[in-house]
Amino acid sequence: AAGVIQSPRHLIKEKRETATLKCYPIPRHDTVYWYQQGPGQDPQFLISFYEKMQSDKGSIPDRFSAQQFSDYHSELNMSSLELGDSALYFCASSLDYRPPYGYTFGSGTRLTVV
Amino acid sequence: AQSVTQLDSQVPVFEEAPVELRCNYSSSVSVYLFWYVQYPNQGLQLLLKYLSGSTLVKGINGFEAEFNKSQTSFHMRKPSVHISDTAEYFCAVGPRTYKYIFGTGTRLKVLA
Numbered sequence: 001a002a003g004v005i006q007s008p009r010h011l012i013k014e015k016r017e018t019a020t021l022k023c024y025p026i027p028r029h030d031t032v033y034w035y036q037q038g039p040g041q042d043p044q045f046l047i048s049f050y051e052k053m054q055s056d057k058g059s060i061p062d063r064f065s066a067q068q069f070s071d072y073h074s075e076l077n078m079s080s081l082e083l084g085d086s087a088l089y090f091c092a093s094s095l096d097y098r099p100p101y102g103y104t105f106g107s108g109t110r111l112t113v114v
Numbered sequence: 115a116q117s118v119t120q121l122d123s124q125v126p127v128f129e130e131a132p133v134e135l136r137c138n139y140s141s142s143v144s145v146y147l148f149w150y151v152q153y154p155n156q157g158l159q160l161l162l163k164y165l166s167g168s169t170l171v172k173g174i175n176g177f178e179a180e181f182n183k184s185q186t187s188f189h190m191r192k193p194s195v196h197i198s199d200t201a202e203y204f205c206a207v208g209p210r211t212y213k214y215i216f217g218t219g220t221r222l223k224v225l226a
Contacts, residue, residue, distance in 0.1 A: 033213060040216060041160070041218070041219075042204060042216040042218045042219050043204070043214075043216050043226070044216075045213040045215075048213060056213055059211060090157060090158065103160075103208075103214070104160075105150075105157045105158040105159075106157055107156055107157040108154070108156075108157050
């Protein structure tokens with residue numbers, strides 16, 4: 001079965017650079033969620049999109065922005081990177097905005113800021 | 115507001131022994147409850163979920179959990195663990211909106 005695809009799997013950036021993370025949801029899923037998991041920490045919700053519109057916002061820094069495109073894939077743009085941005089970034093998708101019904105995570109993008 | 119507390123940050127257990135991973139939640143509304151497993155350098159995999167109905171839910175890999183509304187708990191158990199169960203386990207609560215709230219995780223280490 002198709003899963004949530006995230007790219008790249010690993011990314012190394014220098015401080016103050018910009019990074020773009022991509023998420024391709026399961027086909028027909030219209031809702032995308034982004035989570036950030038720092039080293040040894042639990043996942044923290046960043047932002048979500050339903051039908052290409054922002055549906056909810058968590059602890060996402062102003063330096064980050066995200067959007068969902070017409071094909072439902074989503075991109076998380078991170079600017080002025082800081083060392084503290086080093087983390088595993090997860091994307092999840094679901095059909096409709098009912099999380100219990102098919103809330104599936106991707107394998108994540110590991111971002112390292114040096 | 116909703117929150118999740120995982121009472122043990124680490125649980126060492128010998129292979130073939132039973133294990134219980136504890137999770138308590140707080141919420142003023144009905145909740146959906148989940149357990150996820152995360153193997154090193156991998157994503158989160160759903161083990162089991164409680165939405166409604168029977169309070170005892172069975173998941174994959176031999177895990178089961180019991181929802182206890184009066185104690186606001188959702189503890190997960192496995193009668194006999196294997197080395198391959200070594201991983202981080204997260205309990206999560208889902209309101210009927212867009213996001214989950216995760217606990218801080220319990221690192222299960224199965225010893226030979």
